[in-house]
Amino acid sequence: DTAVSQTPKYLVTQMGNDKSIKCEQNLGHDTMYWYKQDSKKFLKIMFSYNNKELIINETVPNRFSPKSPDKAHLNLHINSLELGDSAVYFCASSQDFPSGSLAYNEQFFGPGTRLTVL
């Protein structure tokens, strides 16, 4: 069974379109994340979300919005796609621990979605 799955694997679209990437985790984790990995392989957090709190990286444009229908899913919706949005997007999940906890925060990553905006 795949722990964290994403669809689609590849997404090619025109500038200005609206698209969504889906993510599902079957690990029973409380927290899910979206990351963007650019062409230089730099992995940057976009969102952290659990049923209590959405944390948004302040550098993420408001064209990007996470949508969570339930605890096991966190989809990424992107409006008015731009050329600079081309990247690989990774979904991840982890078990939630109280802030200040010494518990490890291992994050399990999905296989990624390669988005190409033409």
Add this chain to the structure above:
Amino acid sequence: TQLLEQSPQFLSIQEGENLTVYCNSSSVFSSLQWYRQEPGEGPVLLVTVVTGGEVKKLKRLTFQFGDARKDSSLHITAAQPGDTGLYLCAGKDNNAGNMLTFGGGTRLMVKP
């Protein structure tokens, strides 16, 4: 904003050689993780270090957390082609929730 800098960015070596990858920051982290990412896949956790000065070994891989918890190193002994991949360090600040800050990565290629 906490930043993690990894060096070198690229490393190409012959099978059997040793190598060290560094992860440095001016910030203190509660814990630091190392991930390995292969082409077309997501990162996979290798190890988590928590205590300053901590050393952990995973077969031919040795991980060390700096005494001040601001830096870490990954040493690979007798590298093999199967070690090829992107190595990422990631720091966690327990006072900032569960979010990780990733370094820029080190792309390692081990030639047979």
